[in-house]
Amino acid sequence: MTARVRFQPENRIVEVPSGASIADAARSGDLAMGFPCAGTGTCGRCRVILADRGSVLACQTQVEDGMSVEIPVTSRPGDLEPSVVVSSGCPETCDDARYGFALDLGTSTLAAELVDLDDGQVLVRAGCANSQVAFGSEVTRRIEHVEAHGSEDLAQAIQRDMTALARSMIDAIGASQKDLQAIAVAGNTAMEHFLYRYDPSSIRQAPHVPLVPAPPSIASSKLGLSFPADPQVYAMPCIGGWVGGDITSGILATGIHQADTLTLFVDLGTNGEIVLGNRDWMMTCAASAGPAFEGCGMVCGCGARPGAIDRTTLLANGELGWQTIRGQAPHGICGTGLISLAANLFRAGRIDRAGQLRNPENYRGEPGVVLVPAEQTADQRAIGLVQRDLDELLRAKAAVFAGIQSLLEASGVGVSDLGRLVLAGGFGNVLQPRDAIAVGLIPDLPIDRIEFAGNTSLQGARLALLDASAKEEATRIAGSALYMELIDQPNYFEAFSAAQFLPHTDLSLFPNASGSSQAERSSE
Numbered sequence: 001m002t003a004r005v006r007f008q009p010e011n012r013i014v015e016v017p018s019g020a021s022i023a024d025a026a027r028s029g030d031l032a033m034g035f036p037c038a039g040t041g042t043c044g045r046c047r048v049i050l051a052d053r054g055s056v057l058a059c060q061t062q063v064e065d066g067m068s069v070e071i072p073v074t075s076r077p078g079d080l081e082p083s084v085v086v087s088s089g090c091p092e093t094c095d096d097a098r099y100g101f102a103l104d105l106g107t108s109t110l111a112a113e114l115v116d117l118d119d120g121q122v123l124v125r126a127g128c129a130n131s132q133v134a135f136g137s138e139v140t141r142r143i144e145h146v147e148a149h150g151s152e153d154l155a156q157a158i159q160r161d162m163t164a165l166a167r168s169m170i171d172a173i174g175a176s177q178k179d180l181q182a183i184a185v186a187g188n189t190a191m192e193h194f195l196y197r198y199d200p201s202s203i204r205q206a207p208h209v210p211l212v213p214a215p216p217s218i219a220s221s222k223l224g225l226s227f228p229a230d231p232q233v234y235a236m237p238c239i240g241g242w243v244g245g246d247i248t249s250g251i252l253a254t255g256i257h258q259a260d261t262l263t264l265f266v267d268l269g270t271n272g273e274i275v276l277g278n279r280d281w282m283m284t285c286a287a288s289a290g291p292a293f294e295g296c297g298m299v300c301g302c303g304a305r306p307g308a309i310d311r312t313t314l315l316a317n318g319e320l321g322w323q324t325i326r327g328q329a330p331h332g333i334c335g336t337g338l339i340s341l342a343a344n345l346f347r348a349g350r351i352d353r354a355g356q357l358r359n360p361e362n363y364r365g366e367p368g369v370v371l372v373p374a375e376q377t378a379d380q381r382a383i384g385l386v387q388r389d390l391d392e393l394l395r396a397k398a399a400v401f402a403g404i405q406s407l408l409e410a411s412g413v414g415v416s417d418l419g420r421l422v423l424a425g426g427f428g429n430v431l432q433p434r435d436a437i438a439v440g441l442i443p444d445l446p447i448d449r450i451e452f453a454g455n456t457s458l459q460g461a462r463l464a465l466l467d468a469s470a471k472e473e474a475t476r477i478a479g480s481a482l483y484m485e486l487i488d489q490p491n492y493f494e495a496f497s498a499a500q501f502l503p504h505t506d507l508s509l510f511p512n513a514s515g516s517s518q519a520e521r522s523s524e
């Protein structure tokens, strides 16, 4: 017995066996939907609308023959179609041009550049959501999928995304596909394993050692990619199971390994990867922050896409203002917006130091705060924050801060020794340093020592594409940086518990942030 399901607004009919879930039908019809918790029913992010029943979870609801399912924008995984920006057109000598494709293979999104291999110029930039989100937004969920179903689903999702990105970028400048001559990829250890179809199980299991830390350069056809010139694919070497080629790339791009200055590097993506060091030594670790920084698992959380609230302000009258990405009507709050909201609620005295909401309103049946009333949102549903969202956010920031503290402690240096703090990743780009310090996510350093480096994973991949010596340097970085497993650190859990306060139980660690509420407020 089969059931036919019509998905809207695509108006696509999908036929699946009776007993399948709506999520199964959406996957088999290649509909753009995300399943962040891989269908365990815990994240609440796969809501669809049924004409007769209203809103249900796609992963928990069985199909019925003749069913009509509407997928709202809030259940989309971001833009799966590549968004392409041309920086510079086809060079004059387009006929014999040689192009390279640099890729940041992120867990949530892919970011790429098309580069002229002869002069190093970036011709096109593009990005898209990672379609692997259909198998879970967290890396561990995807590893579990490989363990249960094999590597093909995830490898093919990457192939599709990479092929669509590269082709659309080449087409955007009217060049020929045959001129794509080289590919350089930087991703976390699991993402690189998925691309190469390596067994990722050992990353998830102690002692968290990757099967292949440095994947070999290989013809793209061997990875199932189809480009006329069959370009070689180079993948950045990984440092450890949870500190991957994207971090090697970040070190290469920011030059930490060559500098005298002691640098703390924090890449805030799906995980919090941290590097501490300089030209003489480097230590790394990865803090398992969970998906909170991606806005995942939150009542109104969403990815950083147009219409997401990415910043709030505390107004002089004590009310909260907000802004959205590209100024579109709000439909949710992304990770940066959540940190900003928590920081401003704390400054306003509406959250206590233990992270509890003071005098909460009733929001969707739970104690919470309404940020945007229903009549101002894109889908006429009020946007806000509930206590359990806040708890999740505090756990995430505590994991990262405890990771930073553990690295400092293990290497015997203090916060005052840090000459530079580099925030990297798409998340780090728009984060307000004062907000990050106010909630205790990063150390309370003078603002002029904090810098945003952007997508350093992509920057490092581009360097490797253009210069063979950069690849040798990457090999040296991955071989010399020490990987520290946080779970083995005797004080990590104590540090984690202490960091769950705002900004921290030990206020001496945050001398500027802890007394700043009124100052911040009057400066807005």
Ligand code: FES
Binding pocket: 034, 035, 036, 037, 038, 039, 040, 041, 042, 043, 044, 045, 046, 057, 058, 059, 060
């Ligand atoms: S609740 Fe359905 S994917 Fe998470």
